[in-house]
Amino acid sequence: MGLRYYNKRFIAIDLDFVPFVSEVIANDLSHKAFNLIRKNIEANGVSDIVKYSSADAVVFMMEHRYYDKRFTAIDLDPYGSASSFLDSAVQALCDNGLLMVTCTDMAVLCGNTPEACYAKYNSIGLRHKCCHEFAIRVLLKTIDSCANLHGKYIEPLLSVSVDFYVRIFARIRIGAKVAKDSATKVAYVLACTGCHSLDIQPIVRKMINNGSIKYNPSVFHSNLLADQNKCLHCSHPVHIAGPIYSAPMHDTDFVQNLIKRLEQTPVDQRFQTHNRLFGILNVISEELIDVPLYYEHDQLMHIVKTAVPRLLDIRSAIINAGYRCSISHCNPRALKTDAPTTLLWDVARALAKKNNVTLDRFDENSPGRKILESSIKLRKIVTHTIDFKVHPNALAKSKIDGLLRFQDNKGKNWGPKQKAKSKQNNVQSD
Template sequence: MILQEGKAKLRLDKPVFYNPVQEFNRDLTYDCFLRFIQRILCVMVHNLKIVLKGDSVRILDALSATGLRALRFAQEVEHVDFVLANDFSENAVQIIKDHIVLNGLENKVIANFGDAIETMMNHRSINKRFHAVDLDPYGSASIFLDSAVQCVAENGILMVTCTDMAVLCGNTPETCYNKYGSTTVRMKCCHELALRILLRSIDSHANRYSRYVEPLLSISVDFYIRVFVRVHTGARMAKESGTKVGNVLVCSGCHSMEITPILRKAKDEISLKFCASVVRQTLMGAENKCIHCGSSVHQAGPIYIGPIHSRPFVKLSYSIENTPEEERLGTHNRLLGVLTNVSEELDVPLYYEHDQLFNVVKCSVPKLIAVKSAILNAGYKVSGSHCNPRALKTDAPTSFLWDIYINRQKSVEFVKSILWEIKFGLFRSEVNFQLHPKATFQTKTDQMVRFQCNKGKNWGPKAKAKGSINSTYASFYVKKKIPEDSVE
């Protein structure tokens, strides 16, 4: 059976890991990398007075499986010198070689049998580094991050997928700490929290080598998260990474949140210095309880608290809108919707879930547009999030949000709700629910595909490929069972 995705052809008559659900992931990767090569990398090289001549871009597909990503990179992206398709399965490498021949890419794609970490470590020297590294493992990418940030060329792009969402979203905070160096709590905004945990982990690994990352695009879709970051070198800028990291305080009762940065910059007459942040949190009172409802407050983090998207880069990627119909990718409509949704997001860490806050005050849930209008009418900013259709991302203080819900509830008896415990005075702020013209966003008015519905059975991650798990070269070598009659 021959399958075609983009310009690449695959033969699926042999056992190897392939998930058709990940087509959106691969289309997004192609689109982002294409814009990166065409607009960003070429401009960067030109500024350094080094002009791209012919094919000079080196790409690593570290966990290649079928080789599909490598095949698409080689055929659909310009200026590619070669793509190294690496895998630690002997069966997978043989299938990659067959696919290379099938697509006629013997001069563009190199199949390599080896450990991904070892392969990346062998390309740490400046003249061997890759302009792009793609990590799409089964589960967590944590063990690959240290070697990945070392083998990416200066101003190159690192693309990372993680599918261990149960770990990143708060089910096992101890495992999350072991893998990513951060702890989690169960929150409605757990998917954005997962993105920020991953970004902080990547940046932390880069900082050890006087490098730092610039997030270009970070998304949470389906059953995984995916980040695209540029890797830069510079000891001075790497020091500023600490100012982009913070912890999250979360109330277990009313779900109020607050971000507390770890470091801050302090200027004097002579130089710029970094020092520990002064704790100015407003969520906890004298008894270390939530000032709004008196419940316990938990801490998550550290997380990345800087922007997780680059507006210029997202705008470049959004140019797929003008792609001729015959050249459009298989998931074109969803790509357009997600990128538009991302472009509308505020650069504010985390978000609340609209109906969750109304449930706290035991009130019927109004339309989201009414709450957004109230926030906008008060002079604050508000947006949704691509992570959650009910997300409420705003720079308004939590106290004002509670004023909105109290005003909405003022005609209803709420003695039995947690609101009875809220200590601040009622109706401190005037709340205007009149429809605001900016409360409706383009993705909504144009009815774009923003949140994919599950299609059919077995929607989600597939079972891990068996491949050559018993390869004698594998670090996870599994001994074959010895028959009892052969034991002396």
């Protein structure tokens, strides 16, 4: 079987790729969109390869869930959430098939309406500076859960939060035995409402003993909770969110191959967005793929009411303490690190002391006051030696190379248009 591609809304075909494609099906329930698809196909002269359809996407994909009808690639790009299409999509893909998903309901995924997030994704979103990566991981968890129902699992290739949407590229694999490992890739997240400290809590651990594999519930051990389930650092309440996909959300080799291909593309054949694509892929390649979520360094400093230093200085202090850190493509101010939160607050305390921050700036129960007042005896932890000497690895290579890493000016009329109105609706149940 040749490469069979299904696109829910529209078509975008690389003509160099056409010899490897046996069939493309472009589908949209809207008759107006359907007519545009048909005209697009005729204008591009690809009617021998590209077919068009105006069926309900879920029904259409379910008709292709049988082995000899499955697609090699499926691209879901609806208005808002793609959650209602995920289960049928993973069933309609062959082994090693590619699933591409776009979701634009960022307010839901980023925690503004936890009840809506749970209804659509069976997860609770988190209102935090890391909400855009959190959104990616919620979507990945949902896709993987849908795949697990059918003895399949996902291998994320590239996961991006950019502009007003998240975009996922994942390989769908068949294997009920390996699918069991998905339980070890899911975690809940504890988030302090005061100082915004985070703690990742896996739900299942995999035990291997003499070739025997056993899965057990994880033992709950939080580095964030203190007495009365309050935050260890600031004594404020702690929220729980998730579950999320806690495993790597990118494939390093896949990302590097994309970068290499962009580098080798002749200048006259490059897209207008070439520089942006090249920049964001390089930023993604620099991320710590084994570290979920991130902080904003300026938010940490605002908690203790001290002047915000260069991100370079904070990253140097972390690396000098023996830990790793990186940026994130989701946020230009992101601080992604495997350092414990205790180190981050030691860095904040050192900067507050350097800038002569006094306790009279704070309310009695403010998070910053609690953090600055805490002592070694009270916290029962080992403090770290803080060294702000600039470390040679503290500055990202993408920054040194002057790449276009983030889109600063989004311009006029930026963002999604209003949802198209149609007299034809999806089937709704009472």
